[in-house]
Amino acid sequence: MSSFPLRTVILPAVLISSAVFSTLTLPFVLLKEPIAIDIPPLLSGGRIEPIFDAENKDVAIRYVGVAILLSVGAGIGTVEFLRARHSAQELTQTKNQLSSLKLSLQEKPGSVEGSRSLNLEDGGTSEHDEEDAFEGDLDGSEAESLTLTFDQYVAAESLGQSVNTVPLVLSGQLLESDADSRLAEQAIAPLCEPIDLLSSPLKEDQQDIWQEPVQNGHAADLSASLRLDDSAQLEETQTDADSIRLTSSNGISAYPPQHNTVTSRAPGYLPSPGGEAPKPVDQDSRLPGVPILDSREQYQTCRVRVPHLKSRLFAVLVQGKHYSLFRSGVAQERALEIAVKLEHRGDEPIITQTGKGYAVWVWQPKAIVDDVIA
């Protein structure tokens, strides 16, 4: 819900609830003949006339109770309706992003397999057909699978990998359309175990979806096959909305509900649009990913000082901006994971390849170069 602003839900719900209650209590005003509405001014010292006669009080109380229940019900109904509509909008956005990705991939020479691996239809369906496929009745599991694969795709793009290393598995069935993609998946398969979202780990604790790839201190391999075995089971998981909102009512939102949950657990490479984030991160703006500089010629090293620290910082100069060292000697996946978390909290990270793994750096807008030897 945090990703769905409360004011857009609560306000209409309260209004509709109030309207229903007002309507239901209108007969009291209109149909009660003997009511003496003539209320004398309080200052006159006169007695206020009762609105209802004593013999009608029991009925009136019950009626008012029913009116309250109905108005509350109307309010809840409104909330659910708005949530469903919001989820439908997210589905449309995801489709748009996926189709734009496919367009960009088709423009890239040598990435044809990647775009094929994202096809939902077997064989070479046209882009228009693929759009139609999305417009069709996506059930919860399909939408989930799409979103997760989309996450993987973006992560793979960020890592500079070909997207054919990110196999799309839908309902336990590979959807690659050519042999090369299968070979690529076979080559990567030993690196990781497929994460079965709906098998026991999810049933035990649905939050494991977000935790699984970072177990043992390592990010899950980006080529991990995310498999949805049974869409019916997914619907079961949807009933427990308090543990994790895997999907909203139509099953497309793949983000945890709380922003702090995202920053702490989410290994995915797309941020939550949670309102608590210091820097709102739009999915489209994240598409290029965190820059990875794999050549020493792409940056210069230096020492910088920042206003709030006595210590000098080791930094790199990239396109006129100084980035101070945050972590070094980590694997590429871990570096990307750290960078995404930094980005979530409003930092601007970059990644460089070093002699022993990868290093993560953070932009220091107030850095002043200090290369003086003590």
Place this chain on the structure above:
Amino acid sequence: MNAGELLRRYAAGQREFSGATLSSISLNNADLQGSDFWNANLSEANLSYASLREVSLREAVLDEANLKGADLSQADLREAKLSCAILYGVTFNGALYNEITQFPLEFDPVATGAYFLAPQSNLAEANLCGRDLSGVDLSQANLMEADLSQVNLFGGDLNGAKLVGANLTAADLSEATLARANLSGANLQQADLTRTDLRQAVLLGTDLRTGCWEANLQGALCDDTTRFSEEFDPTAAGMCVLKAGADLQGVNLSGFNLAGIDLSGANLSGANLFEADLWGANLEDTDLTGATLVKANLWGANLTRAKLTDADLTDAVLSEADLTGTGMRDEG
């Protein structure tokens, strides 16, 4: 995430809990060794008597957390917030913290065995084996006899640091600056010296046998006790080889610690020895013509028959120095 869930994940092998919201969690007596709680929120958490050895708590919030009796040995507390935390009986042996780490008022982390990572810190004989110190500023720090084997000092700033006798075996010193650092007697075997700045570093008795081809050694000092690989030519690398009879004309040794060095018969004419520490040095028959020895410490040095013509000895310490044959007034 509740305590049961966290412990279940830990038991399953998970160590990565960075950014987790764990405020008010109850983990007393829990074993969470080696976990990573970077940027986690542990405020008001009950961690009393928990084993948190080698745990990373970088940027973690532990305000008002109860850490009574907890074991935080080798933990990383850099940028952590421990304000108002209960730290009674906590073990901080080898824990790391820096100028941003917030401890409760009047709490002295050094007294509990923690290491302060900052310029000019005193980390003599510290055990930092295998730690991640990448990018840290330890310039002018005292790291004498410290165990820095396998340490990650990528990009570290050890400008002017005292690393005499330090163990830097297999350390990652790539991109680090050790300019003017004193590495006398240090062991740098298997150390990664890719693009390491060792300009004017003192490498007397240092073990560099596994190669320092990619390091910048301009003006670094070595002597016959410095151990290089057989193919390495220190002179070609721009190093100053300090030894008896060496030609060191015009060399800049200002501020260097050269206590006890044997430079007998060497040519140091025109050399800059401003504020150099030549305590007990053997400068017999040394040519110091025109050398700058302003504020140099020559206490107990052997200057027998040294040529001091036009040498500037303003404010130099010459107590107990042997000036026989130098022609100076206080000769003998």
